[in-house]
Amino acid sequence: MIxxxxxxxxxxxVVGMITVFLVLLIVIYLGKLLxxxxxxxxxxxxxxxxxxxxxxxxxxxxxxxxxxxxATVSQITGGKGRANKITKL
Amino acid sequence: xxxxxxNVYEMTAFSNIIExxxxxxxMYLLAFVLLYLGIxxxxxxxxxxxxxxxxxxxxxxxxxxxxxxxxxxxRIVDAAGNVLAENIWEMSLPQIAHDLGLMNFLYYMLxxxxxxxxxxxxxxxxxxxxxxxxxxxxxxxxxxxxxxxxFSVVLIAIGSGAFNIKEAAALGIIGGADGPTAIYTTIKLAxxxxxxxxxxxxxxxxxxxxxxxxxxxxxxxxKELKIxxxxxxxxxxxxxxxxxxxxxxxxxxxxxxxxxALLVPSAVSLIxxxxxxxxxxxxxxxxxxxxxxxxxxxMNTATVFLGLCVGATMTVQAFLNWTTIxxxxxxxxxxxxxxxxxxxxxxxxxxxxxxxxxxxIGATGLSAVPMASRVCNEISTKYDSKNHVLNYCMSSNxxxxxxxxxxxxxxxSFLQGMAL
Numbered sequence: 462m463i464x465x466x467x468x469x470x471x472x473x474x475v476v477g478m479i480t481v482f483l484v485l486l487i488v489i490y491l492g493k494l495l496x497x498x499x500x501x502x503x504x505x506x507x508x509x510x511x512x513x514x515x516x517x518x519x520x521x522x523x524x525x526x527x528x529x530x531x532a533t534v535s536q537i538t539g540g541k542g543r544a545n546k547i548t549k550l
Numbered sequence: 551x552x553x554x555x556x557n558v559y560e561m562t563a564f565s566n567i568i569e570x571x572x573x574x575x576x577m578y579l580l581a582f583v584l585l586y587l588g589i590x591x592x593x594x595x596x597x598x599x600x601x602x603x604x605x606x607x608x609x610x611x612x613x614x615x616x617x618x619x620x621x622x623x624x625r626i627v628d629a630a631g632n633v634l635a636e637n638i639w640e641m642s643l644p645q646i647a648h649d650l651g652l653m654n655f656l657y658y659m660l661x662x663x664x665x666x667x668x669x670x671x672x673x674x675x676x677x678x679x680x681x682x683x684x685x686x687x688x689x690x691x692x693x694x695x696x697x698x699x700x701f702s703v704v705l706i707a708i709g710s711g712a713f714n715i716k717e718a719a720a721l722g723i724i725g726g727a728d729g730p731t732a733i734y735t736t737i738k739l740a741x742x743x744x745x746x747x748x749x750x751x752x753x754x755x756x757x758x759x760x761x762x763x764x765x766x767x768x769x770x771x772x773k774e775l776k777i778x779x780x781x782x783x784x785x786x787x788x789x790x791x792x793x794x795x796x797x798x799x800x801x802x803x804x805x806x807x808x809x810x811a812l813l814v815p816s817a818v819s820l821i822x823x824x825x826x827x828x829x830x831x832x833x834x835x836x837x838x839x840x841x842x843x844x845x846x847x848x849m850n851t852a853t854v855f856l857g858l859c860v861g862a863t864m865t866v867q868a869f870l871n872w873t874t875i876x877x878x879x880x881x882x883x884x885x886x887x888x889x890x891x892x893x894x895x896x897x898x899x900x901x902x903x904x905x906x907x908x909x910x911i912g913a914t915g916l917s918a919v920p921m922a923s924r925v926c927n928e929i930s931t932k933y934d935s936k937n938h939v940l941n942y943c944m945s946s947n948x949x950x951x952x953x954x955x956x957x958x959x960x961x962x963s964f965l966q967g968m969a970l
Contacts, residue, residue, distance in 0.1 A: 466708045466715045473719070474701040477960040478694075480814060484956045485694040485949055487809055492687045495798050495805065496790050504793035 566611030573866045574609050581606035593756035597857050604861015614651035616865040619742045629867045653862040666856045667734035668823040673849025675827025682944035693949030695895030696915025697957045699725030699888030712876045716740050719961040724751045725884030726954030728917035735958045745864040746874040750881035758921045765889040770909045775933045777908040779942045786905040799832040817959025888916040914943040915950045923947045
């Protein structure tokens with residue numbers, strides 16, 4: 462009985478490890494394929510990143526500085542003008 | 551007067567506890583120790599506390615909160631030999647609640663049906679980020695190597711003669727370091743061992759900060775532990791730069807579920823739910839309400855009932871025996887071997903590859919996400935304060951979740967229908 466069970470356990474060891482390796486290898490290559498396909502046909506995030514660089518630059522100007530610039534523009538223009546875009550030089 | 555006092559004494563649990571020669575006291579002590587570990591030491595408190603409280607309330611004679619295990623024919627017999635149910639599979643749920651108590655109703659409805667572990671997996675999926683795995687895909691293979699502990703312990707357990715092959719498989723799955731997977735496999739293969747296996751699995755997961763450093767110290771040199779993954783990345787840059795991570799993260803769970811379902815259908819209940827939870831997270835705003843529900847309300851509810859029911863299976867009759875001690879020892883071996891096999895796989899890869907890998911990444915091939923990765927990061931920064939391996943470890947750690955679920959699927963599909 463134990464001999465049969467040990468044979469069964471050995472089979473499980475071999476089949477189980479092969480299956481686990483096989484599934485994870487497939488997952489790895491599937492991941493690589495997805496990355497390649499998405500990079501080729503839908504690299505939207507890269508475009509968004511380019512666009513967001515300008516946004517990041519604006520975000521890089523802290524809130525206090527922005528408030529000071531807004532207040533200055535408001536004072537100089539008598540409250541009629543406002544800063545639409547602030548860019549670091 | 552004496553008669554009244556006798557009746558009151560018989561009404562309380564004291565009479566049975568005293569007659570049982572202190573065995574109940576051992577269970578109370580165990581419950582208090584688990585409560586202490588959960589509350590004071592913060593060892594997996596979300597699960598250890600419900601389990602410990604389940605143990606406590608299940609072991610008061612007359613309380614009818616302990617779970618009775620049915621044999622294959624559905625027959626339930628209590629410790630005194632009284633038949634409580636001839637065939638529980640033919641009883642309706644209200645009848646189970648009426649005849650066997652509330653906890654048996656919950657156990658046979660939520661646990662025995664295999665309902666709760668996949669539900670918890672769904673919540674785990676919602677809390678898992680596959681980003682580190684996708685950014686370091688080649689490291690994911692160590693999640694497979696670490697499953698060797700599971701299958702090795704099946705072999706050792708059978709060799710010991712103390713377990714049949716189904717029980718040995720349920721014991722071996724502790725090496726996957728994944729609570730829901732261990733519980734699901736045990737329910738399918740050896741439900742009478744659910745209590746000690748669940749306790750061993752969660753206790754060893756809580757002891758990850760102790761076990762991993764122990765195995766790493768035995769197997770790794772200082773030079774190996776100082777391998778800096780970021781420097782290796784600079785020397786040998788990866789060709790897989792991700793340009794649209796959001797889209798890949800949405801497609802990935804769908805694709806993995808499909809592949810696993812085709813190769814190992816018996817693992818779909820776990821992997822499928824894991825990936826479903828993850829998909830809801832990755833879609834973002836459109837499914838944010840569902841994501842919020844599964845990662846909070848549903849997962850918390852499932853955790854409460856899973857913990858209480860598992861604890862309630864730990865009655866004196868089911869727990870205090872030599873099999874439990876065998877499971878505690880075997881579980882430790884399974885855990886240690888899983889960590890060791892992951893480390894050894896890294897060492898083998900390093901022999902043939904120019905781009906060296908820190909062996910700690912192999913040590914995280916078992917599940918226990920993210921605690922295993924955090925522990926390995928602490929070890930690496932101890933040797934070199936600038937060497938942060940957390941992101942790399944998360945790759946093999948997350949793939950270990952998939953690996954252990956696949957291993958469970960193999961065990962279930964091979965053994966579930968087997969006659970002993």
